[in-house]
Amino acid sequence: MKELERIIKQLKLYKPEIDGRDSLRESIMQNIRRKKRKINYLFVWTEIVWLRRSLAIASVAIIAVFVLQQLFVINRIDKLEERMVSFNTEKILEYQRENVILNSVLFEEQFPGVLTDSIKVASEDLLDLVRSYSNLQNKYEEMLGTIKKNRSESTKQKL
């Protein structure tokens, strides 16, 4: 479109001058001085590169130290539970059950062939197996309990 090109050409030729060029420049300089004065002395340190970086690093370090220290303390307090003396039936039963199974395996190792169809397993794996078995049995017993309870409730309702 020729009209557009002509208008663009005219606008390109148009070089306006600033009214009050000097006053605008001085106004800029005045603003600069005013801003300079306005610098909050509390945060002058932010203009000093090494100080700003040091304080930023120090802040991060403090936060890291705080988090680590708290995690360390929490972890230690959690471990205190291990020092609490409690003898509950479940734990001792489990201990006994584990011992019985472990002893049978050890017996087989010492006197091979006495127990047939046995396999060799690492004691840690065996303990894991025994504990999983115990968990499963506990859940099974819980389930039986729930079923019994439900039955007795439904019987009561029928009555």
Next chain:
Amino acid sequence: MKRKVNIVMVSLFMMILSSCEGPDALVINLVQKDGSVTRKIILTYNKDEFDLNNCQVPVDSTWDISRTYDVSADGDTTYTLTAIREFESVKDINVLYNEYEGSNPGLKRTAEFQRKFRWFNTVYHYIEHVDRALEGIPPKDFFTGEEINYFYMPEKLVNAAIEGPDSTYLKESVMKPLEEKTEQWLGRSLVRAFVNKIIDTVSVNPQIKIDTGQIYLKEERIAASILFNEMEEQQVIDSLLGSGVYSANSALNDTLLSEIEDEFSVALNTDSYLIQTIMPGELTATNGYIDEDGNVLWEVKGDVILSSDYDMWAESKIVNLWAWIVTGAFLLFVIAGLIVRALRR
């Protein structure tokens, strides 16, 4: 005169002695932030006979003493003596330990207090330390982790459990095997102490070359003989170090066994007592046992100090609120500065 070595007799003697009668002692250490300790000793007995000069722990008539008694429903009377004293620092407790010649004179006991400033928290550490009686086999090298737990556990707590509903299981599955193993350990520890004594004596002679690894292997083989058969000291030494070593060394004489017996006697004569420590602030860690009431307890008894040092330590912390505030203000200041700068740009 040549001495006969029959250590099993000594160990049995030890077992018998450890069950001797006397007042039960509980030592309560109330540790303060400044390191001062208020020590309270509670003695309980079925007779109103308390000999303060022969107590398990240092105590005398200068302490603040009170006496009470309690009659149970069965008509049994329990007498209680409570003695309290404030110590400015653990140094005073250590002075008392050094000077005391009561019922546990052979025990080398020290107390230690540490305060560590960790900016956000101050950590307090209190340790009651008892030196080992002899160089035997440390329990941690002989027992499993689970067994160690019951080995160091105060008898009071074990008894409470044994009287409970799980007594059969506890007795049969836990305590009985542990007792048997403890007896083995006791004998082996005594043998080890004897062998170590021989090694120490011989190693000063440059003409005799010894391989400790080999000696310990031999010790394993002849341990049963030393324990259950009477062997002359010469026989034991020659079987460990080679024939003729005993007669060639004047340093090896009959006094070795008596030295060990002296060391044994420290553990043999140990009258057990309970220690409870109350730390300033929040308890964060301990190697003691925490009972149902939250008390941190240890028991000093013959077998726990026989062949390894016993450190009874507790650690606590107090939050330094001022440090949290100062840190918070500092962080706010830095963050605000960085934000202001970012906005300015």
Next chain:
Amino acid sequence: MSASCDIKKIKAGDENEFRKLIDANMDNIYVTALRITADEDDARDVVQETFLKVWEKRKSINDNNCIRPYIRRIAVNKCYDLLRKRKSRYRINGIADTSFLAEVAGDSRADYNLNNNEAVSLLNALASGLSPRQRIVFTMVELEGLSHDEVAEITGMNKTSIKSNLSHARKKIEGVIKQYLT
């Protein structure tokens, strides 16, 4: 221009040197700002804010060679911020007297010189339907004669976006011109 002032001194906070920098660059910045904003007061504001920002950021200026594009980039960004802020209340000024438009657009008067009022109202009218980005791209490419690469560097836009914005701007302006001339 920039050879006449010492960047190192400016970085050190020398106000006289900075005054020289303003003298050397303010006219160009004013023209660019006026072409984009189509408002003399806004253009003055842009000039003022641009140099204030240059002063604040003086420490991050690298050397004399890049100072001019650097100032221009700040100015264009200031224009963009201003257009976005004023978008909602921006007046669409029509051209009251369209007689000069026919002369400018016609081929009979190639030597026609726009006065201030005419130029501003013309810019205002042409750009009134354009988005801030389109205004900036149109001004930079068509009126300032910058290449697409240079515009991309100043505005941070990619070339495809520049082309698309320019094409849309031209179509809209052609529509406006047609409307006025008929």
